[in-house]
Amino acid sequence: MxxxxxxxxxxxxxxxxxxxxxxxxxxxxxxxxxxxxxxxxxxxxxxxxxxxxxxxxxxxxxxxxxxxxxxxxxxxxxxxxxxxxxxxxxxxxxxxxxxxxxxxxxxxxxxxxxxxxxxxxxxxxxxxxxxxxxxxxxxxxxxxxxxxxxxxxxxxxxxxxxxxxxxxxxxxxxxLWPKFDDPAVGNKLALTGAISDVVYHADDVVVFALDYFKQFYPNQLRKTYQATDADLEQSSPELIMILTKRLGFKEDYDRFCIKFINDARQGKLGRFTLDPVPAEAKGND
Ligand SMILES: Nc1nc2c(ncn2[C@@H]2O[C@H](COP(=O)(O)OP(=O)(O)OP(=O)(O)O)[C@@H](O)[C@H]2O)c(=O)[nH]1
Ligand SMILES: [Mg+2]
Structure with a gap:
């Protein structure tokens, strides 16, 4: 692309x-x-x-x-x-x-x-x-x-x-070209596949994504990668190391990151939305 x-x-x-x-x-x-x-x-x-x-x-x-x-x-x-x-x-x-x-x-x-x-x-x-x-x-x-x-x-x-x-x-x-001054936007577009694989670092994207999933979709991490409660309390870089080992990829963190991105893009991590809804639209939930 x-x-x-x-x-x-x-x-x-x-x-x-x-x-x-x-x-x-x-x-x-x-x-x-x-x-x-x-x-x-x-x-x-x-x-x-x-x-x-x-x-x-x-x-x-x-x-x-x-x-x-x-x-x-x-x-x-x-x-x-x-x-x-x-x-x-x-x-x-x-x-x-x-x-x-x-x-x-x-x-x-x-x-x-x-x-x-x-x-x-x-x-x-x-x-x-x-x-x-x-x-x-x-x-x-x-x-x-x-x-x-x-x-x-x-x-x-x-x-x-x-x-x-x-x-x-x-x-x-x-x-159209994606527009992002904000690196978070770049990470979101990479995770959903709108920007080319050559312009982002998989580990940055996955650290960003794990931060977000831990907060909003922890069950999807439990379900897809058998993450435990203790795992989910770790920092995202630590969590990458833990899950890489759990999947049998030893110390090949890149391999895990690429798998994570593919899983997210293919819907294997369940449904997710990465742009938080502005407070005024949330009503009373
Ligand atoms: N799950 C899901 N996949 C979709 C949907 N619409 C498109 N896709 C898939 O998303 C991928 C990209 O779709 P395209 O229609 O090629 O997207 P595009 O905007 O024309 O992409 P470019 O021409 O590269 O800019 C394809 O694998 C589609 O099958 C949808 O509503 N749901
Ligand atoms: Mg097209």
Whole structure:
């Protein structure tokens, strides 16, 4: 995977997205439900020039369900419409078109008033790497319905995919660079797979993750690695050493760290959400 946030890449991606955005009514920003805040790219708001955004919390099947709901509430308070999705199952995908229609209700009503009977919504997907952009696009095209052909102004080979009679999506998603000044955000994106294996240190990611799991998901450490209560009281670097031995990896700590990251990415550590929900959204639980 190429690293998306080198200045050259950033400038190019930014320009491309900006051009395509002129052609759409709405932006579908896909984020990973396990890191709904850390996988957002704030740049999209600027590039979007006030285009409406529908935030899609994908991979909701791998996230902490309660926290996903609380995040949706949080976004709502911030004036952002968000929905949770599991792109691997088709059942909820029609929600995308339905909610897009709600967001664009005024615009669609104006078009109808002008005599356009079945106004079409045009959308594009954007998101940081690995959040499920391609999966969503493929799933939206139930039967690989034929593309509707090039339109003027669209980059060469850029085509509209017809999700329904009234909903079209650009066939190529915009890849955004993950944004992080905060190393914690980098660790979260590494653990969920949004950033390339060459740019992080597995042990940093695992120390970060163990700190978090000890606090919020200790049972998952007990269940997956037979961590005992005494183990869970150790510092995270100590815990790495203990669990490495327990798995029979002797002193090969790297091996444990890589396994831990893979286990987390594959859902073997259960469902988790790494972005803590802001206090105001938690209500009285
Ligand atoms: N569990 C789960 N896995 C998903 C979901 N959506 C996508 N995936 C998986 O996540 C991985 C990445 O999905 P892609 O659709 O390739 O993601 P992308 O955003 O297009 O990735 P890039 O093109 O690399 O930026 C694949 O292995 C998908 O099968 C989901 O809702 N749940
Ligand atoms: Mg893709």
């Amino acid at each position: 190429t690293i998306q946030w080198y200045p050259g890449h950033m400038a190019k991606a930014q320009k491309q997205i900006k051009e395509r955005l002129k052609l759409v009514d709405i932006i579908l920003e896909i984020v990973d439900a396990r890191v709904p805040e850390s996988s957002i790219n704030p740049m999209i708001q600027e590039l979007g020039q006030n285009k409406p955004v529908l935030l899609i919390l994908n991979k909701a099947d791998m996230a902490d369900a309660q926290k996903t709901q609380q995040w949706i509430e949080t976004f709502k308070k911030r004036g952002i419409t968000a929905i949770a999705l599991d792109a691997q199952h088709k059942a909820k995908l029609p929600m995308i078109e339905k909610v897009a229609q709600e967001i664009l209700a005024d615009k669609l009503a104006k078009k109808r008033a002008k005599g356009i009977r079945n106004p079409v919504i045009r959308a594009m997907c954007v998101g940081v790497p690995n959040v499920g952009k391609s999966t969503i696009l493929n799933r939206l095209m139930h039967k690989n319905i034929a593309v509707t052909g090039n339109r003027p102004g669209v980059t060469k080979n850029q085509q509209w995919l017809k999700a329904s009679e009234r909903f079209e999506v650009l066939d190529t998603p915009g890849v």
